[in-house]
Each structure stands twice: as C-alpha cells, then as structure tokens.
Amino acid sequence: MLTTIINAFKVKDIRNKMLFTLGILIIYRIGAYITVPGINAGAMQQVASSGLVGMLNIFSGGGLSNYSLFAMGVSPYVTAQIVVQLLQMDIVPRFVEWSKQGEVGRRKLNQATRYLTIVLAFVQSIGVTAGFNALSSMGLVPNPNAQTFILIGVLLTAGTMFATWLGDMITDRGLGNGVSMLIFAGIIARMPSGMYELFKEQVLQAPKGDAWKGWLFLVVVLVLVIAVVVFVTWVQQAIRKIPMQYTRRSTGSGDSAYLPLKVNVSGVIPVIFASSFVATPQTILMAFQGSHGTEGWFKTMQNIFSMQTTTGSILYTVLIILFTFFYAFVQVNPEKLSENLQKQGSYIVGIWPGKETQKWVSGLLMRLSVVGSLFLGFVALLPLIATNVWNLSEQIGLGGTSLLIVVGVAIDLIKQLDGLMMKRQYVGFIREGE
Numbered sequence: 498m499l500t501t502i503i504n505a506f507k508v509k510d511i512r513n514k515m516l517f518t519l520g521i522l523i524i525y526r527i528g529a530y531i532t533v534p535g536i537n538a539g540a541m542q543q544v545a546s547s548g549l550v551g552m553l554n555i556f557s558g559g560g561l562s563n564y565s566l567f568a569m570g571v572s573p574y575v576t577a578q579i580v581v582q583l584l585q586m587d588i589v590p591r592f593v594e595w596s597k598q599g600e601v602g603r604r605k606l607n608q609a610t611r612y613l614t615i616v617l618a619f620v621q622s623i624g625v626t627a628g629f630n631a632l633s634s635m636g637l638v639p640n641p642n643a644q645t646f647i648l649i650g651v652l653l654t655a656g657t658m659f660a661t662w663l664g665d666m667i668t669d670r671g672l673g674n675g676v677s678m679l680i681f682a683g684i685i686a687r688m689p690s691g692m693y694e695l696f697k698e699q700v701l702q703a704p705k706g707d708a709w710k711g712w713l714f715l716v717v718v719l720v721l722v723i724a725v726v727v728f729v730t731w732v733q734q735a736i737r738k739i740p741m742q743y744t745r746r747s748t749g750s751g752d753s754a755y756l757p758l759k760v761n762v763s764g765v766i767p768v769i770f771a772s773s774f775v776a777t778p779q780t781i782l783m784a785f786q787g788s789h790g791t792e793g794w795f796k797t798m799q800n801i802f803s804m805q806t807t808t809g810s811i812l813y814t815v816l817i818i819l820f821t822f823f824y825a826f827v828q829v830n831p832e833k834l835s836e837n838l839q840k841q842g843s844y845i846v847g848i849w850p851g852k853e854t855q856k857w858v859s860g861l862l863m864r865l866s867v868v869g870s871l872f873l874g875f876v877a878l879l880p881l882i883a884t885n886v887w888n889l890s891e892q893i894g895l896g897g898t899s900l901l902i903v904v905g906v907a908i909d910l911i912k913q914l915d916g917l918m919m920k921r922q923y924v925g926f927i928r929e930g931e
Contacts, residue, residue: 505914514917518671521663522682528567528659529560529683533652535645536564536626537637553625553776555898558683561625564637566656569625570683571676573618574661575773577610582827614661615654617777622653624781673910680769681906684899725879729904732872735760737865740846741838756845761869762828762862765905767820768873768898774816775809778802814874821870822863831858876901 505511553561557570585596585606592609595602626649630637638645664675672678695718699711738755779802782795803809835855844850848857877898 501911501914501918505918508918511914511917514670514672518667518673518678521667521671522678525567525660525663525679525682526558526686528656529558529565529686530563531566533564533566533568533649535638535640535649537639554687555684555772555902556680556776558679559687560656560683566652567660569618569622569653569657571657571660571664571679572773572776573621573657574610574614574664574676575769576617576777577613579770579774580613581606581610583823611658611661615658618654618657619650620781621777622650622657623647626650626653628782672913673906677765677769677902677906677909680902684903725876725900726904729876729900730908732761733759733764733905733908737861739861741843742846744842744844758829758861758865760865761872762865763821763824763869763873764828764909765873765901766824767817767870768877768901770820770824771813771816771877772898774820775802775804775813810878814878817873817877818870821873822866825862825866825869826859829858829862831855831862834858873901 502515506515553568553570553572555570556572556575557565557567560567560570581592584592587593592606595605598605623646626638626646627641630641638649660679661676664679667673667675667678669675673681696711696715699714700708703711736757736759738757741754741756743754778798782798782802800806801808801812804813832855835851835858838844838854839850845854845857848854
C-alpha cells in the first residue's frame with residue numbers, strides 16, 4: 498500500500514489529485530473546530546457518552562463534540578441518498594423515469610437529493626440542538642429562543658451543504674468518493690487522541706506496580722484490532738469468479754474468461770446507510786427530550802433507536818442486513834447485466850442468455866448478500882460488545898462502522914491509484930508504438 502502511494506506521488510497528474518484531495522480534507526478538518534455562534538461548546542462534554550454523539554461524530558469527524566459548523570457532517574446527505582434511492586424502486590414514477598435517463602436523469606436525481614438534504618439538515622440541526630440543550634444542565638444554548646434555534650439550524654445546514662460540496666470537489670478533481678473520503682479523514686483524525694486516552698487510562702493512571710497489566714491490555718487490544726482489520730480486508734477483497742464464454746473471438750484473447758463479482762457486493766454502504774437511518778429518528782426524538790422525556794412512548798422509542806441497548810443493536814443489525822440485499826441489486830442490476838452480456842456476445846458458462854442469465858445472477862446475488870450481511874453485521878456488532886466489556890471503541894474511536902469505512906475506503910483508494918498508474922502505462926505504451 499505504501500509503495501503504491503509513493504510510486505503514484507511521483508506522477509505529476511496523480512500527485513496533483515493527491516494534493517488537491519489533501520487540501521480539501523485540511524479545509525474540512527479546520528471547519529470541524531469552528532464553533533457555531535451562540536453555543537456553549539463546553540456543555541457537550543456532559544452528553545459526550547450519548548450514542549447519538551458517537552454516531553454523528555463518525556459523519557462529522559468529531560465536529561459535533563465541538564459543535565462546529567460541520568456538526569451534522571454529511572449525515573443528512575447520506576440519509577437523503579437513501580430516501581431517493583428507495584423512491585426509485587417503483588415508488589415515485591418520476592424518479593423511476595429519471596433513473597433510466599442516463600446522465601441527464603442522474604443530474605435531476607442529484608438535484609432532488611440536495612433539496613432533500615437541505616430539509617433534513619435543517620430539521621436535524623434544530624432537533625439535535627434542542628435535545629442536547631435539554632440534556633445539558635450547563636445549557637448548550639445560553640439564549641434558547643426561536644430566533645437562536647433557527648439561526649443555528651441555518652448555520653449547521655450551510656455547513657452540511659458546504660461539506661457536501663467539498664465531497665463533490667474531491668470526487669470530480671481528487672481521489673476516491675468525496676463523501677466517503679470526508680468520513681474517512683474524520684475517523685483517522687480522531688484515532689490518535691483516542692489511543693492516547695486509552696494509554697493514559699491503562700498505563701499512566703494505573704495503580705503503582707500495575708502498569709504492566711495496562712501494557713499487556715494494550716498489546717492484546719492491538720493484536721485483536723490488527724486481526725479484525727486483516728479479516729475485514731480479506732473479505733472485502735474476496736471475489737466470486739463467474740466463468741464466461743465469448744462467442745466472438747477477440748484478437749489476442751482466449752475463448753473464455755471470468756467475470757469477477759465481490760463476495761461483499763455492497764461494500765461498506767449498508768453500514769453507512771444503517772448508521773444514518775438510526776441517527777435520524779434519534780435526532781427527531783431529541784427535540785422532544787425536554788417536554789416528553791418522562792413519558793412512556795418516548796422512552797420506548799429512545800430504547801428502540803439507541804445503539805446502547807440490545808433492542809437498538811438488533812435493529813441496527815437488521816437494517817444492515819436489509820440494506821446489504823437492497824444495495825447489492827443497486828450495484829449489480831441483473832437485468833442490465835444480462836442485456837450487456839448479450840450485446841457483447843458473451844454468456845455465463847452453462848446458463849442460457851437472457852431471462853435465464855438474469856434469474857441466475859439474481860440468485861447468486863441473494864446468496865452473496867447472505868454472506869455479506871452476516872459479515873457486516875458481525876463486524877459492526879463486535880466493537881459494540883467490546884464497548885460493554887472494555888469501553889474499547891469509544892476510547893480508540895474505531896467502532897465497527899468506523900473500521901469498515903476506514904478499510905473499505907483505503908482499499909478503494911489503492912485500487913484507484915493502481916488503475917491510474919496502469920492507465921498511464923498503457924498510454925505510454927501506445928505512444929511508443931506510434
């Protein structure tokens with residue numbers, strides 16, 4: 498991985514992309530420390546252990562802890578993407594029509610996603626502010642009136658839209674998927690301080706003569722984290738090779754080949770979607786914390802959507818499983834795949850082209866999604882269990898969601914760099930031939 502980055506940095510075009518991406522990430526990280534006017538950021542320390550704070554911090558890179566302009570991060574945008582993609586599943590005819598219009602339709606869907614992002618960001622900003630203000634005895638908002646809440650909502654909504662624009666800039670002119678890169682950078686930035694807190698608690702603050710136990714604990718944690726990272730990397734790169742047969746012989750190629758299909762077709766998207774989906778109801782509930790906090794229905798809903806409870810963890814896992822199946826068919830459309838194979842004059846060995854291929858691919862996606870959903874659910878829940886035992890994920894800032902995002906984005910980034918390097922080699926080879 499390090500060799501790939503070093504070699505890529507030597508190429509001017511790729512180096513410019515890397516530096517541009519780094520510059521955007523630095524701007525995003527600076528914004529995460531600019532506190533919103535009219536907020537007592539110190540009051541957030543009282544509710545820092547809230548599950549909602551931890552989840553939103555994933556999407557804002559710790560911006561919520563400082564109640565910065567990027568406190569909401571890209572969470573509203575991710576939620577809007579989920580809603581728009583769901584509405585394309587024969588729910589809203591206009592969205593279905595746009596999804597079939599190619600680039601023009603994609604622009605219209607992106608515009609609808611941004612409009613929905615503005616609405617969600619504004620509602621979520623006011624809900625989170627009102628809820629945390631009710632939870633904090635110090636008073637998150639010194640002057641809690643309608644005008645103040647609306648101003649804070651507007652500022653946080655502007656921060657979300659600016660963060661989304663930064664992500665688009667990375668996607669267009671930098672490296673990787675912009676939104677994923679912003680989340681990735683936020684997680685990485687929080688890890689050193691989290692590791693230091695763990696070291697301080699286990700070693701520096703240990704009773705005299707027990708420091709060795711702290712060191713042993715740190716070694717065990719490090720080994721476990723490395724083992725999980727290796728396991729996640731292995732599964733994320735695992736592929737199912739589908740034997741293909743070509744009816745038209747291409748010059749210099751054989752009669753058969755393989756169509757690679759990832760074992761975890763959906764990647765880390767289901768985890769991001771599930772996290773954002775759980776965070777949205779929590780945000781809305783926060784707005785009713787002060788007036789309905791003691792009522793039965795409120796406690797029930799809070800229990801259902803809290804990542805700190807068994808019920809909430811089960812819901813989170815179920816959502817991951819559902820989104821895994823859903824997004825697998827978004828990533829690989831069996832009908833379009835079947836049509837493209839026919840146009841290319843190729844077919845899956847032993848399977849008739851057309852409807853039979855579509856049916857076979859759908860069955861394969863279902864089987865792969867079972868494996869992928871179990872894998873994602875296991876990795877997402879494992880750190881939650883460790884949190885209850887050692888308070889581990891909160892200290893080092895590397896929960897299941899964070900771990901999957903970090904590994905997934907890193908793998909995609911290296912693959913993109915390899916692709917750019919390979920493309921450059923091909924271009925150089927063609928020029929030499931000319």
